[in-house]
Amino acid sequence: MTNKLLYIIIVLLVLIIIGGGVFFFTKKSADENGAPTAENTTEANLSEQPNQAKFNEYFTNAFIAKLPVGAEFNPRKIIKTNVLAAGEQFCTSMDMKKQIPASTLSSAIYDVNAKQDTQSRGGAFPQALGPGNSIGCEPLSVPAGKYEYKIYLNDDLVINLPFEVK
Numbered sequence: 622m623t624n625k626l627l628y629i630i631i632v633l634l635v636l637i638i639i640g641g642g643v644f645f646f647t648k649k650s651a652d653e654n655g656a657p658t659a660e661n662t663t664e665a666n667l668s669e670q671p672n673q674a675k676f677n678e679y680f681t682n683a684f685i686a687k688l689p690v691g692a693e694f695n696p697r698k699i700i701k702t703n704v705l706a707a708g709e710q711f712c713t714s715m716d717m718k719k720q721i722p723a724s725t726l727s728s729a730i731y732d733v734n735a736k737q738d739t740q741s742r743g744g745a746f747p748q749a750l751g752p753g754n755s756i757g758c759e760p761l762s763v764p765a766g767k768y769e770y771k772i773y774l775n776d777d778l779v780i781n782l783p784f785e786v787k
Contacts, residue, residue, distance in 0.1 A: 667781050668731055668769055676779045679718055679751075683780045685770060686712040688758050696756045703784045705761055712758035713770065715780075717751030725775050726750060733767040733783070742773060761786065 686699035690708035699712045713728075724747055730740035740762065765786050772780035 666783065668733065668736070669771070669778055669781060671779050671781045672777045675774060675777050679721060679774065679779065680715060681718055682714075682716040683772065683782065684714050685782050685784050686714055686756075686758075688712060694758055699756060699758065703782070705784065705786050707761065707765075707786075709761055710758040711761045712756060713772075713782075714754065714756045715750075715772075716754050719752050721750045721774065723747055723749045727773045729771045729773070730763060731769040731771055732763075733769060739763055739768065 684701055685703055685705075686701045687705050688694065688699055688710040690706075692698060692710070694710075699714065701714075705711060724745040726746040727742045727744070729738045729742040731737070732739040763786055767783065767785050770780075770782045770784060771778055
């Protein structure tokens with residue numbers, strides 16, 4: 622093998638390694654199911670933009686998940702997703718940096734097609750939360766369609782996660 626051929630092979634290997642590194646570090650932030658998180662939700666598709674500064678102050682991550690039909694609640698068995706089906710339980714997971722005071726956290730479900738809340742903001746969560754992870758699940762209470770799960774701190778929208786029910 623000549624020196625010229627050896628140099629060409631080395632240059633090609635270096636380019637392949639650099640190209641692979643660029644691909645690896647520019648890959649989108651999403652889980653294996655493509656579920657939206659507070660970090661990778663496309664802002665242009667949301668009905669309302671969350672307060673990113675307030676999110677960053679209180680949270681590191683938030684996502685929608687589900688429990689399969691008939692499954693008992695177990696935080697280790699939730700499946701991160703943005704598509705749910707009848708009979709599945711709707712779950713949310715939030716990683717909090719600091720404590721959220723009692724009666725300041727509330728949520729709503731917004732119907733994208735009807736352009737209105739299908740599940741209005743009720744009373745605020747009565748207990749303080751965090752820091753750490755909080756996972757909650759409840760029966761799915763909306764018909765098939767496209768929705769946004771909105772979480773508020775006082776009157777500030779801090780999380781807006783789109784999901785679909787099939």
